[in-house]
Each structure stands twice: as C-alpha cells, then as structure tokens.
Amino acid sequence: MFAARAFGRQARVLPKWTQFRCVSTLEGSPYIYVFPNEQPSGTHVLSLLPSEPVNPDLAIGLATQLPPTTDTFKENPKFLNIVQDVLSEYAHEDPDAKSQAQVMVSVAGANLNSGGVLLTGRRGKRRGDDSSSGASGQGGAGSGGRGGWIHISDGRRPPDYGRISWPEDMFGSLEVDANGQFVGDNGNYQPSGTYRILTRDGIFGLSPFLREKLVRKLRELEK
Structure with missing residues (x-):
C-alpha cells in the first residue's frame, strides 16, 4: 500500500x-x-x-x-504534539469544518449526519458496521437548530452512514452553536488523545488546508 x-x-x-x-x-x-x-x-x-x-x-x-x-x-509523539497545536489554532478555519458545521445544524444535516462527522484528507476503504462507534456512544451528536460537536478525522477509513470515526482515526472535535458557528476563538477544539498515525487502513493524512498549515509550522520549527 x-x-x-x-x-x-x-x-x-x-x-x-x-x-x-x-x-x-x-x-x-x-x-x-x-x-x-x-x-x-x-x-x-x-x-x-x-x-x-x-x-x-x-x-x-x-x-x-x-x-x-x-x-x-x-x-513520533513530538510530531503529534505539533499536529495538535496546529489543529487547535487552525481547525476551525478549515473550509471542510465550516461546511460541516453548517450542515450539522440544518434539518437536512441532522438527517444526513447525525453524528456530526467531519472527514478530512484522503478517501479510504469503508469500515464495517460497529454499533459501539455510533454518535450516541461518542457524545458527538448534533441536530438541527441545537448545535453540537463535529469531529476532525483522518479520512482513511470513512465511517458508515450516521456514524462517527473510530477513535484511532480521530484527531479531535470542534464545538458548534445552534447557528452553525464555532464556539469560542477556536471552536473549543478538544484533542481526542486517541489518534494513531498508522493503522491497518492507512497512514497519516489531513485536508489540504490543514496539511499546508502543518507544513508551514514544521518549516518554521526547522529553521
């Protein structure tokens, strides 16, 4: 692979x-x-x-x-710390995150994505059904007019309909208010603490926007 x-x-x-x-x-x-x-x-x-x-x-x-x-x-755990620093600063600015926040609070969004799922990076093979990874079990559900949380995930293993990503694929979460706007200065970004760089489904991947921010940060640290 x-x-x-x-x-x-x-x-x-x-x-x-x-x-x-x-x-x-x-x-x-x-x-x-x-x-x-x-x-x-x-x-x-x-x-x-x-x-x-x-x-x-x-x-x-x-x-x-x-x-x-x-x-x-x-x-490298130090690399993961840098990733989380970048996500804490920029995840709420990601166009994918903004779009998902709007979808989640709409009536249609509540029906389409009851787990408030945000996928970033590459599309991978889909995982099988697992009731333990449902939105209700993860506390990440959002619905029309209520707000909630969206989850920034690797995307190497897209979740099934109405589900959220597995813990090993999830970078963290952003809080969204009832109007589809991020709460606080950075969406109250919360690291998951469970993300793994490499799994049997693939290796590290971010959306183009967030990867560009990460590479820029790495270049700054390299100097």
Whole structure:
C-alpha cells in the first residue's frame, strides 16, 4: 500500500557536482518523504519535509521496513504534539469544518449526519458496521437548530452512514452553536488523545488546508 516511490533522476550528462539525490515518497501519500536512517541502520525516516538532514523531532516516525506496517512503524509523539497545536489554532478555519458545521445544524444535516462527522484528507476503504462507534456512544451528536460537536478525522477509513470515526482515526472535535458557528476563538477544539498515525487502513493524512498549515509550522520549527 505504501511502497516507496522515487522522484528525480541523476543527470548522467552533467558534471558530478550538479547531480542531485533522488527524493522518495510513499506511494499513495506523495506528501510523505522517505529517507534512509543511519542509526539504527536499515530503518527509514518518514517526514512531511523534503529537506535533509531530517530533524528527528519533526519527523512523522521511523519504519523498519517499507511499506510500513503497524508492527514496523514507530510514531513520533513530538510530531503529534505539533499536529495538535496546529489543529487547535487552525481547525476551525478549515473550509471542510465550516461546511460541516453548517450542515450539522440544518434539518437536512441532522438527517444526513447525525453524528456530526467531519472527514478530512484522503478517501479510504469503508469500515464495517460497529454499533459501539455510533454518535450516541461518542457524545458527538448534533441536530438541527441545537448545535453540537463535529469531529476532525483522518479520512482513511470513512465511517458508515450516521456514524462517527473510530477513535484511532480521530484527531479531535470542534464545538458548534445552534447557528452553525464555532464556539469560542477556536471552536473549543478538544484533542481526542486517541489518534494513531498508522493503522491497518492507512497512514497519516489531513485536508489540504490543514496539511499546508502543518507544513508551514514544521518549516518554521526547522529553521
């Protein structure tokens, strides 16, 4: 699912000092760069930044094989902290979040998305039915004219009709008032504390808007 893909090629007709290193990314996730890691040898560093050397504090994590699996990948908790900082600041500005907030408080929205679900990032395969992940069980339900909570999720495993994402796919939640507006300065963003970078259904993904904000933050920290 995540075989490394290389971009660029050495220009054989050019002088040696003008040649450049290939940059590899994960297939299906062209925004995730893969670099060989010297210590420990045989491992790979995954990063949202294409620059070398990779700052380990800013990397997504380490993989002992490609494609990475849940058994061969170690996520970087410092990276997750940065992600949550960015979401706390910008999640309520995401066009997807704004749209979902309006849908949730409408009568039609209450019928279509009783769980107040917000999906971001790539579309993945759908999970099977699981009553334990229903909106009523997660406390994330919203309905027409009442407000509630919408959930920012990875989107690698879209929930079924009327459901919310599984905990391992959920970044956090935003509070919406009865008019479809976010509560407080940042929608009272609440981290879920349960998100996992890699699951059997896929690897880390955000909406284009939020990913751009995250990459910008990482570049600032890199400097």
